[in-house]
Amino acid sequence: MDAKEFSNVELLKEIAELLNEEMEMVPMLQGALRQFLLGTPFQTGWIFFIDEKGRHELIAHENLPASLAANDCRTLQKGGCWCVSKYRNGELKKATNMIECQRIEQAMAANTSVEGITHHATVPLQSGKERFGILNVASPNTVGFEPDELALLESVAFQMGSAIKRIKLTTQAQEIALVEERNRLARDLHDSVNQLLFSVTLTARGGAEMTQHAEVKETFTEIQHLTQEALTEMRALIWQLRPKGLETGLVEGIKGYAEMIGIQLTTHVSGVLQLPYKVEENVFRIVQEGLNNIQKHAAVDAAELYLTATSSSLLVVLRDEGRGFIVPSEKVFPSLGLQSIQDRVDVCGGSVEWVSELGKGTELFVRIPF
Numbered sequence: 298m299d300a301k302e303f304s305n306v307e308l309l310k311e312i313a314e315l316l317n318e319e320m321e322m323v324p325m326l327q328g329a330l331r332q333f334l335l336g337t338p339f340q341t342g343w344i345f346f347i348d349e350k351g352r353h354e355l356i357a358h359e360n361l362p363a364s365l366a367a368n369d370c371r372t373l374q375k376g377g378c379w380c381v382s383k384y385r386n387g388e389l390k391k392a393t394n395m396i397e398c399q400r401i402e403q404a405m406a407a408n409t410s411v412e413g414i415t416h417h418a419t420v421p422l423q424s425g426k427e428r429f430g431i432l433n434v435a436s437p438n439t440v441g442f443e444p445d446e447l448a449l450l451e452s453v454a455f456q457m458g459s460a461i462k463r464i465k466l467t468t469q470a471q472e473i474a475l476v477e478e479r480n481r482l483a484r485d486l487h488d489s490v491n492q493l494l495f496s497v498t499l500t501a502r503g504g505a506e507m508t509q510h511a512e513v514k515e516t517f518t519e520i521q522h523l524t525q526e527a528l529t530e531m532r533a534l535i536w537q538l539r540p541k542g543l544e545t546g547l548v549e550g551i552k553g554y555a556e557m558i559g560i561q562l563t564t565h566v567s568g569v570l571q572l573p574y575k576v577e578e579n580v581f582r583i584v585q586e587g588l589n590n591i592q593k594h595a596a597v598d599a600a601e602l603y604l605t606a607t608s609s610s611l612l613v614v615l616r617d618e619g620r621g622f623i624v625p626s627e628k629v630f631p632s633l634g635l636q637s638i639q640d641r642v643d644v645c646g647g648s649v650e651w652v653s654e655l656g657k658g659t660e661l662f663v664r665i666p667f
Contacts, residue, residue, distance in 0.1 A: 305449055308336040312453060316460035320467070325460060326357040330432075333453050334359055338446065339434040341365075341414060343373055344422070344457075346430040350609070351385040356430070362412035364404035372400050380419040384431050392420035392447040392454065394440075395433075413437025418447060420454040424462035432457065494528040529558070546570070547577050551584050551602065558592045561599040568606030576645065576667045580613060583641050587615040587661050590634045595619025595659065610647075610666045618658040624651045638663075 312329050319325035330342050343358035343365075355373050358366075365372050378399040383389040395417050404411050417435035421428060432454050436442075442450075501521035505514050548564055555562035572580070584602065591600050595617045603614040635651070638661070642649040645665045653659035 304336070305452075308333070308449075309452055309456065311336070313456055316456055319460075320464065322461070322464050323357060325464065326457065327359065329453070329457055329460075330357055330359045334434070337449065338436055338439075338442075339418075339450075340436045342432065342434040343370075344430060344432050345373075345381065347381060347384055347428075351381075352609075353381050353430070362404075362414050364411050365400070365414075372404050376400070376403070380417075380431055380433060383419075384421060384428075389419065389421050389431065392418060392451040394418050394442055394447070416440050418442050418450060420447075420450050422454055422458045422461060424458040427462060429458060429461050491528070491531050494524055494531060498524045498528060547572065547581060548604065550581055551588075554581075554585055555588055555600070558588060559598055560588055560592055562588070563599075563601045565601070565603045566606075567604070570604065570606050570611070572606075572611065573667055576611070576665060579641050579645050580611060580663075580665060583638050583663055584613065584615060586634050586638050586641075591615075591617045591619060591659075593634075594622070610664055613661070613663040613665070615661040616658065621653040621655045621657050621659050623655065624653050 312332050315328050315332055316325060319328060326344055330344060334340060334342055341358075341360045341362065343361065344356045345353040346356045347353045355370055358370060358373070361370065361373075376399070379397065380389065380395055383393075398415075398417055401411055401414060401417070414435045414437055416439065417433045418441075419431050419433045422430050422432055432450070434450060498521055501517045501524060505517035505521060508514050508517065547570055548566060552562055552564060588600065591597065597617055597619040600615060600617040603612070603616075605612040605614075639649055642663055642665070647663060647665040649664075650662045651659060652662070
């Protein structure tokens with residue numbers, strides 16, 4: 298083994314250790330990319346994740362020329378390019394020299410410095426038959442890389458692909474464990490606290506019927522009323538932990554929750570609702586919080602829900618004809634419910650808007666990409 302081969306083996310060992318130690322996706326890929334660039338002739342690099350619909354997302358980058366890093370890496374974030382197209386078409390099988398790069402050409406056309414970067418190499422990130430995206434690397438004043446450099450790039454991409462798969466499996470296992478724990482807690486609440494509150498309600502009702510003393514009867518009636526409210530809150534909490542009906546579809550889950558809290562909900566669905574599980578759950582939680590706000594603040598017992606699905610996003614409109622409220626000009630919300638909706642929409646990378654006027658009801662508009 299010559300010195301160069303030994304150096305490559307050492308580099309691969311260091312990168313493997315880094316990939317195995319890190320448990321967060323972005324820091325892991327960022328660190329591995331940095332380590333790879335430090336130990337090779339490559340000087341800059343970036344990683345795209347590409348989903349089933351061919352949409353790319355910039356996940357990590359290192360030592361980009363100013364033109365590619367400008368405006369939050371807009372040149373890399375937006376538009377298309379040949380390497381992403383080849384990946385989408387299944388033509389990118391191994392590490393390859395890209396003769397041209399549309400993104401670099403765009404930067405050059407804008408008369409911004411690319412610091413000698415005119416071409417790059419690209420390699421798919423995959424584990425077995427499962428594909429995740431691509432790794433691109435480049436060096437100043439370099440049109441093509443040597444076979445041994447591409448072989449090293451391919452080895453690192455293989456390591457990254459395996460690490461991405463590991464983290465995805467770990468995340469899935471954690472999500473399954475979380476769902477199981479929420480289900481367990483929901484069962485415990487239903488079997489213990491929920492049943493206890495129900496018993497107190499019946500006891501208070503019986504006490505009110507048995508006594509002839511007006512003050513005692515009023516006390517029992519008040520206990521019954523408060524316990525019934527607590528029971529309703531408890532059932533809502535159990536729904537938040539384990540949405541009953543969501544397993545049969547988003548719309549049925551939402552309608553079931555509305556019925557449970559006493560809201561007559563009319564639904565209108567356009568398009569096919571084939572949503573990823575996490576998107577579906579977040580949309581359910583958003584609408585759930587919107588229904589809670591209607592039930593608590595709008596002074597009406599009816600609402601309309603519109604779900605409009607396109608190939609890339611879901612538009613959710615929840616409308617009531619209740620009291621309405623003054624929408625704050627800044628994102629300083631008058632209730633935790635509105636803040637919760639905003640937080641969930643932010644997690645999904647979506648947008649949210651409230652249209653409301655005192656005495657004229659409220660409309661909630663949410664758009665979630667997927």
